[in-house]
Each structure stands twice: as C-alpha cells, then as structure tokens.
Amino acid sequence: MAKKEQTIVPLLPLRGLLVYPTMVLHLDVGRDKSIQALEKAMMDDHMIFLATQKEISIDEPNIDEIYRIGTLTRIKQMLKLPNGTIRVLVEGIQRAEIIHYYETEELLEVEIQKFEENVSKDAEDEALMRSMLDYFDQYIKLSKKISQETYATVADVDEPGRMADLITSHLPLKLKEKQEVLETVDVKKRLNKVIDIINNEKEVLNLEKKIGQRVKRSMERTQKEYYLREQMKAIQKELGDKEGKTGEVSSLTEKIEETGMPEHVKKTAFKELERYEKVPSSSAESAVIRNYLDWLISLPWSKATEDTLDIQNAEKILEDEHYGLEKVKERVLEYLAVQQLTSSLKGPILCLAGPPGVGKTSLARSVAKSLNRNFVRISLGGVRDESEIRGHRRTYVGAMPGRIIQGMKKASTINPVFLLDEIDKMSSDFRGDPSSALLEVLDPEQNHTFSDHYIEETYDLSKVMFIATANNLATIPAPLRDRMEIITIAGYTELEKVHIAKEHLLTKQMNAHGLKKSQLQIRDDAMKSVIRYYTREAGVRGLERQLAAVCRKAAKKIVSNEKKKIVLTNKNIEDFLGKKQFRYGQAEFEDQIGVATGLAYTTVGGDTLSIEVSLSPGKGKLILTGKLGDVMKESAQAAFSYIRSRANDLKIDPDFHEKHDIHIHVPEGAVPKDGPSAGITMATALISALTGRPVRKEVGMTGEITLRGRVLPIGGLKEKSLSAHRAGLTKVIVPKENEKDLDDIPESVRNELKFVLVSQLDEVLKHALAGEVNESN
Structure with a gap:
C-alpha cells in the first residue's frame, strides 16, 4: 500500500465515535477549538481531519491523547444551532496519519500523510469478501438487531476495503476495536480482522441464546410445579384429605369465623386468606401473609370479661391490698357505680402521678382484680420510636404490631385494665415521637377506631380501662396530659408507713426469709425509727429494703443459735441497721431571735427548714446563702422591700438598711432549695432580727409574700403538715386560701396541730413573735 503527498489541514478531535472513509455522518460540535477548525476548513477547501480521542471524558485533549491515524473528510454542510453548537455533515475521503502538529491558541492543525487504497481485487479478495458476507448474514440472523436492508446495502459494495469498513460500522464494538480496523491499512489484513471480529460476536450471541433458553426452562419448570401443585390440591379436595395447605386454609377459615371480628376486618382477612391459598408455600410472601392472619385471629375482637359490679367487694379488695390512697379508690368505685347504672360507660383514662415506691403499679393490678378484669402492663420507659406504639408497615422485614396491639393480644379480652407504666419517660428522636402516637390511644373520642400500621384495620380500644403511671408530670407533653385524668399520689404519712410496714411489708419479708412470727418482733417505736432515720422517701421501697436487712440479720442469729427470738427496739436497732443515715427537722428547744421555722415540700415528702x-x-x-434558687432569692428580696416600706409600723429604724448588712442563711447548704413558700418565714426571721423579738419555738409557717404583705397560697400542705407534726411543732401558720386543703391532712395529725389561717403578714407576726421589742436593737 503506497503513501502519497503530505497535506496540512485543521484537526477536529472526536469523542466516542470515528468516521470511516466513504461514510457520511452528522456531528454536533461545541468546543471552541473545534468550531475554529471547522471555520478554517470552510474558508479553505472544506477539508478537515477527524481523529478520535483515546479518553471520552477529556474536554481539551493534548496531542498524546489523540489517535494518530484518522480519516480525512470533506465538510458537505454546516449549520449553526441556537444553543451555540454547530451541526456539520461530513463525508469520509481516505485514511491518513498525522506526521506533525501545529498548535495555536485558536485551533490545532496537522500535517497528514494520506494512504492510497487499491480498489482492484484478486481471487483471494473475492473469497474473503464472500466469507465475510456469509458470516455477517449469520450474525444478522442471530442478533435480529440489524435489518436485512442493511445486509443488502453491504452486499452491493464491490470494493473489499469499503465493505470491511461498512460492516465494522454496523457491529456493536468497543471504540478501541473500531480504531484497530481503521488503523489496518492493508485490505487483506483488514478483511481477515473483520471476519475474526464477526466470528467472536457470533460466539457471544450463541452464549446469550443458551443462557436465555436456560432461564426459560427454569421458568417453565416453576410453572409446571405450580400446575402440579394445583392438581394435587384438587385431588386432596376430592379425597377429603385435610393435610397440606388445603386443610390449613380450611382451619384458618373456621378460626376467622369464630373470632367475631367486624365485617370490614373479616372481609380483609378472607381476602388475605385467598392470596395465601394462591401463593406457593416456598414463597417469602406466604410466611408474611400467614403471620398477618395469625395476628388478626389472635386479637380479641368481641370476647370480654364480665365486670364484678359489687362495690362492697371491690372496696374490700382495694382496702385489703392498699392502705391510704383514698382518691384513687374513690375514683374506681365511682366508675363501678356508674357502670352498674348504665353498663355502657367508656373506659376511663387515669394517670397516677407520684414519687417512686408509692404503689402506683401494684394499685393498677389491684384495680383489675377488683373489677374482675384481665391485667396487662407495658413499660414505656426509654421508648423513642413511634413504631413501638403504632407498629411497622408490613413492607418491612420483621414487621410486627405496636405495643398496644401486642398488649391486647396478651390480654385476650377487649376490656382489660391496661397499664402504661412510666409514661413520663418516653423520648423522641429522628424515628418519631411516640407520645404523639399515644394521643389517639388515650382519647376517649378517638380510640374506638385506633389504627395500627401493621394491622391496618381499625381496632376498638374504647372499652379498655387505661391507667398510666408517672413520676414527673412536667415531662409529659401538654396534649397528652390533657387526655388523662390526673390523680396525684403525694406519698405516705409516717403513720401510714408504720401501718403498711406492719400489715404488709414485714409479713412479706419474713415469709421470704423463712421467719415465723414467733421468731421476729419489731416494736412500734423501732419501726418509727427505721422510717425516720434509715429512709427518706415518699414511698416504701427503701423501708422494705431495710426490713429485709433486719430479717437477714435475724435469720443469721437464729441459724447460728445465738437467739431463738429477735426483738428489734430503739436500743439495738444500730446492731441491725448500723448508724443512723438521716436526720429529720426538729423544733427549736427555746424561742430565738432571727430564727424562724419554715415548712418545705420535697420529692420524698415534707421537711422543716430553719431560716436564720x-x-x-x-x-x-443583703447576702443570701444556702444554695437557694432564683424564686427563693426573689422571695427574700420581696420580704426585705416590704419591711423597708413598713419600718415605722413595725417599730424598726427606717434607716436600718444604711447601718446594717443583712445575711439570710438556710442550713443544709449542699441541698438545692427553691420555691416561693418561704416568703413569710424569711420576713418573720428578718423582722425578729431587726426588732429583737424572738420567734416562738413551737410555730412553723409556710406561705408566699407580696410587696404589700399579702400571704398567697402554696402547694404540698399535707406533706408540710406531716413534717411539722414529726418535728414536734404544735402551731402551723398557713395561707387562708389553703383552708380547702386541710381536709387532705390525716385526722390524727389535725388533732395534734393548731392551724392558723392568715391573709396578711401582720397576722403572721401576731402568732409567730413573742415578747416585746428589744430597744437595744
């Protein structure tokens, strides 16, 4: 093959395609240098050299990234498009090789050497052409992607080289393989190369065909198995054989009919059963449907327990199992009474709020027992995923219903007592807000159509008696709190704890430790000491632990034959429980100037507070110490301002604030204290210090003060009164507006304390201060 003259022409690099000689092709050109090359070619002789890039992704290829052999082409037509690109129609002329590059900023020109191709053919060329055409025809029949018209066009070509180029352009080859054909200048070699390529492509197509047939046979086998399975079902039906899936479907049908589920649910169940019957047992969907049907069947839809509407019996059960807690018992008995009259009342939604250990959970169990209802409890502590309440969609792997539906399955009746334990300890994160999901559950107007994501059908929760428990109402979202009837359990009085310990806890612990009544006795004064000095709590959990410790020590002494009978008294209590762990506030031994006794409410009950x-x-x-909160500090400021405004009336030097620094201290500085109810106590202690009049030792007080000397109501009066009684005080000054709360105080405490109701600070001073003004002050 001879090489001819050398020519300089503009270069147009191509991305992802190449042009063979005699081919006519449309190209879209957008790169600046390529557009400049086209314009230069149009100005000269319309000739341009097309060479392919080695990498498609490169926008501005350098000389080394372009194949050296390409096609010299003639521009037949050029059209500028609105988007700035140029559409050009080119015709391949002949193969050529780049000899030299001439690069400028605008464009790239190359010096090329053309390859002359011999158009005459000999017998060998003719034979190669016929073989190539024959192989191409076989390829077309296998592929079915190239039309017979294309074959006819190729068969009409006489030149061997042109035929090889034309066939290559129609084959689905990689760009590198097409470039190799372009670079094969010798015609005989090119024909042989194209024949090899077509043979390889035929092999690939044959393999694809075999794989397709294999897949088809596999599908036909599955269809055959399905057909045989259906035949087997028909045979089993004829023979009355109840084994296999037919018998299973029959059994499920009977169970669905027996559940008493509503019509819309039954319709869904039968629809799913029909799907289950059609789906092969080996399919994963079969297990999903079966699991769903099992849940529908196991849920109680109509089964209910009959309430024991005997109020006397219910009251006896509650009294026997729980001492105190009158409000809760009263609410349950009211519900029973209304049920007896109407027998259609929706289940109430109660929230028992109170400190740990006061018996909230066990009380809910007793309520279920008194109503003769099944009891189910779920713990919501730490739940932060909405699907824990509402369940998962059945599209998820391992999907299951939420805790409400699971609880109803466990209860097995539609009217259980359902305890939502620790409702205040739910949290929320990116998985949703479970407290919002509970809004529907705990709304009497909505919960008859509760929707679980897994079950999907509505479920009636209106006959369920929901009881929630919480330690802290502040952490329950307001919309959820609004749906519940809050019953506050403040804690047990000291007298109640003594009764609970003697009647319940001690008996329980003695039985647990194998002790008989004749072997261990705890005297009343020792029991009070255990409560006062070894526990500090609103409930009785800590008390039960201490009694367990006493029982263990007693068991050891009895087993080691030290004693046959143990009697716990105040004298030997430290032998069993060690040194006293707590102290409780006690009244002062004498009247003191500048020291007043306040009453405080804590999470574990009430306590007394000396303000100095x-x-x-x-x-x-004005100096304030004792780890006081902002509200308590403001109460001290208010008391100070009131005294300054009433200095003359109180017989205090009007300029006292210019002569004295005042230090107010509340002992037990390590314990944080806050709240407005120490207002009148601080004012009384300040006035006592400024006037020199002592504060009566037997008087305790609580109340918020205003700048005008008004005494405002406070909370926790029951606990504060108990702490006053325990400390040995005999007179308690409380705001007049708290008169309504006196009924909550146990009668035994009310009888031993004198309550003075006040509305102004002047009345407080009349009862709290003793003696006359000390002139030295």
Whole structure:
C-alpha cells in the first residue's frame, strides 16, 4: 500500500465515535477549538481531519491523547444551532496519519500523510469478501438487531476495503476495536480482522441464546410445579384429605369465623386468606401473609370479661391490698357505680402521678382484680420510636404490631385494665415521637377506631380501662396530659408507713426469709425509727429494703443459735441497721431571735427548714446563702422591700438598711432549695432580727409574700403538715386560701396541730413573735 503527498489541514478531535472513509455522518460540535477548525476548513477547501480521542471524558485533549491515524473528510454542510453548537455533515475521503502538529491558541492543525487504497481485487479478495458476507448474514440472523436492508446495502459494495469498513460500522464494538480496523491499512489484513471480529460476536450471541433458553426452562419448570401443585390440591379436595395447605386454609377459615371480628376486618382477612391459598408455600410472601392472619385471629375482637359490679367487694379488695390512697379508690368505685347504672360507660383514662415506691403499679393490678378484669402492663420507659406504639408497615422485614396491639393480644379480652407504666419517660428522636402516637390511644373520642400500621384495620380500644403511671408530670407533653385524668399520689404519712410496714411489708419479708412470727418482733417505736432515720422517701421501697436487712440479720442469729427470738427496739436497732443515715427537722428547744421555722415540700415528702438571719454593721448589703434558687432569692428580696416600706409600723429604724448588712442563711447548704413558700418565714426571721423579738419555738409557717404583705397560697400542705407534726411543732401558720386543703391532712395529725389561717403578714407576726421589742436593737 503506497503513501502519497503530505497535506496540512485543521484537526477536529472526536469523542466516542470515528468516521470511516466513504461514510457520511452528522456531528454536533461545541468546543471552541473545534468550531475554529471547522471555520478554517470552510474558508479553505472544506477539508478537515477527524481523529478520535483515546479518553471520552477529556474536554481539551493534548496531542498524546489523540489517535494518530484518522480519516480525512470533506465538510458537505454546516449549520449553526441556537444553543451555540454547530451541526456539520461530513463525508469520509481516505485514511491518513498525522506526521506533525501545529498548535495555536485558536485551533490545532496537522500535517497528514494520506494512504492510497487499491480498489482492484484478486481471487483471494473475492473469497474473503464472500466469507465475510456469509458470516455477517449469520450474525444478522442471530442478533435480529440489524435489518436485512442493511445486509443488502453491504452486499452491493464491490470494493473489499469499503465493505470491511461498512460492516465494522454496523457491529456493536468497543471504540478501541473500531480504531484497530481503521488503523489496518492493508485490505487483506483488514478483511481477515473483520471476519475474526464477526466470528467472536457470533460466539457471544450463541452464549446469550443458551443462557436465555436456560432461564426459560427454569421458568417453565416453576410453572409446571405450580400446575402440579394445583392438581394435587384438587385431588386432596376430592379425597377429603385435610393435610397440606388445603386443610390449613380450611382451619384458618373456621378460626376467622369464630373470632367475631367486624365485617370490614373479616372481609380483609378472607381476602388475605385467598392470596395465601394462591401463593406457593416456598414463597417469602406466604410466611408474611400467614403471620398477618395469625395476628388478626389472635386479637380479641368481641370476647370480654364480665365486670364484678359489687362495690362492697371491690372496696374490700382495694382496702385489703392498699392502705391510704383514698382518691384513687374513690375514683374506681365511682366508675363501678356508674357502670352498674348504665353498663355502657367508656373506659376511663387515669394517670397516677407520684414519687417512686408509692404503689402506683401494684394499685393498677389491684384495680383489675377488683373489677374482675384481665391485667396487662407495658413499660414505656426509654421508648423513642413511634413504631413501638403504632407498629411497622408490613413492607418491612420483621414487621410486627405496636405495643398496644401486642398488649391486647396478651390480654385476650377487649376490656382489660391496661397499664402504661412510666409514661413520663418516653423520648423522641429522628424515628418519631411516640407520645404523639399515644394521643389517639388515650382519647376517649378517638380510640374506638385506633389504627395500627401493621394491622391496618381499625381496632376498638374504647372499652379498655387505661391507667398510666408517672413520676414527673412536667415531662409529659401538654396534649397528652390533657387526655388523662390526673390523680396525684403525694406519698405516705409516717403513720401510714408504720401501718403498711406492719400489715404488709414485714409479713412479706419474713415469709421470704423463712421467719415465723414467733421468731421476729419489731416494736412500734423501732419501726418509727427505721422510717425516720434509715429512709427518706415518699414511698416504701427503701423501708422494705431495710426490713429485709433486719430479717437477714435475724435469720443469721437464729441459724447460728445465738437467739431463738429477735426483738428489734430503739436500743439495738444500730446492731441491725448500723448508724443512723438521716436526720429529720426538729423544733427549736427555746424561742430565738432571727430564727424562724419554715415548712418545705420535697420529692420524698415534707421537711422543716430553719431560716436564720444575722445583722452586722454595714451599708445595707443583703447576702443570701444556702444554695437557694432564683424564686427563693426573689422571695427574700420581696420580704426585705416590704419591711423597708413598713419600718415605722413595725417599730424598726427606717434607716436600718444604711447601718446594717443583712445575711439570710438556710442550713443544709449542699441541698438545692427553691420555691416561693418561704416568703413569710424569711420576713418573720428578718423582722425578729431587726426588732429583737424572738420567734416562738413551737410555730412553723409556710406561705408566699407580696410587696404589700399579702400571704398567697402554696402547694404540698399535707406533706408540710406531716413534717411539722414529726418535728414536734404544735402551731402551723398557713395561707387562708389553703383552708380547702386541710381536709387532705390525716385526722390524727389535725388533732395534734393548731392551724392558723392568715391573709396578711401582720397576722403572721401576731402568732409567730413573742415578747416585746428589744430597744437595744
């Protein structure tokens, strides 16, 4: 093959395609240098050299990234498009090789050497052409992607080289393989190369055909198995054979009919059963449907227990199992009474709120027993996923219903007592807000159509008696709290704890430790000491642990033959429980100036609080210590401002704030204290210090103060009164507006304490301060 003259022409790099000689092709050109090359070619002789890039992704290829052999082409037509690109129609002329590059900023020109191709053919060329055409025809029949018209066009070509190029352009080859054909200048070699390529492509197509047939046979086998399975079902039906899936479907049908589920649910169940019957047992969907049907069947839809509407019996059960807690018992008995009259009342939604250990969970169990209902409990502590309440969609792997539906399955009746334990300890994160999901459950107007994501059908929860428990109402979202009837359990009085310990806890622990009544006795004064000095709580869990410790020590002494009978008294209590762990507030031994006794409410009950005031020469600086919260500090400021405004009436030097620094201290500085109810106590201690009049030792007080000396109501009066009684106080000053709360205080405490109701600070001072003004002050 001879090489001819050398020519300089513009270069147009191609991405992802190439042009063979005699081919006519449309190209879209958008790169700046390529557009400049086209314009230069149009200005000269319309000739341009097309060479293919080695990498498609490169926008601005350099000389080394372009194949050296390409096609010299003639531009037949050029059209500028609105988007800035140029559409050009080119015709391949002949193969050529780049000899030299001439690069400028605008375009790339190349010096090329053309390859002359011999158009004459000999017998060998003719034979090769016929073989190539024959192989191409076989390829077309296998592929079915190339039309017979294309074959006819190729068969009409006389030149061997042109025929090889034309066939290659129609084959689905990689760009590298097409470039190799372009670079094969010798015609005989090119014909042989194309024949090899077509043979390889035929082999690939044959393999694809075999794989397709294999897949088809596999599908036909599955269809055959399905047909045989259906035949087997028909045979089993004829023979009355109840084994296999037919018998299973029959059994499920009977169960669905027996559940008493509503019509819309039954319709869904039969629809799913029909699907289950058609789906092969080996299919994963079969297990999903079966699991869903099992849940529908196992849920109680109509089965209910009959309430024991005997109020006397219910009251006896509640009294026997729980001492105190009158409000809760009263609410349950009211519900029973209304049920007896109407027999159609929706289940109430109660929330028992109170400190740990006061018997909230066990009380719910007793309520179920008194109503003769099944009891089910779910713990919501730490639940932060909405699907825990509403369930998962059946599209998920391992999907299951939420805890409400699971609880109803466990209850097996539609009217259980359902305990939602620790409802205040739910949290929310990116998986949703479970407290929002509970809104529908705990709304009496909505819960008759509760929807679980797994079950999908509505479920009636209106006959369920929901009881929630919480330690802290502040952490329950307001919309959820609004749907529940809050019953506060403040905690047990000391007298109640003594009764509970003697009647319930001690008996329980003695039985657990194998002790008989004749072997262990705890005297009343020792029991009070255990409660006062070894526990500090609103409930009785800590008390039960201490009694367990006493029982263990007693068991050891009895087994080791030290004693046959153990009697716990105040004298030997430290031998069993060690040194006293707690102290409780006690009344002062004598009247003191600048010291007043306040009453405080804590999470473990009430306590007394001594407030001390000290005066020292200074310029009216007010110092507050004792780890006080902001509200308590503001109460001290309010008391200070009130005293300054009433200095003359109180017989105090009007300029006292310019002569003295005032230090208010509340002992037990490590314990945080806050709240407005120490207002009148601080004011009384301040006035006592400034006037020199002592505060009566037997008086305790609680109340918020205003700048005008008004005494505002406070909370926790029951607990505060108990702490006053325990401390040995005999007179308690409380706001007049708290008169309604006196009924909550146990009668035994009310009889031993004198309650003074006040509305102004003047009335407080009349009862709290003793003696006359000390002139030295």
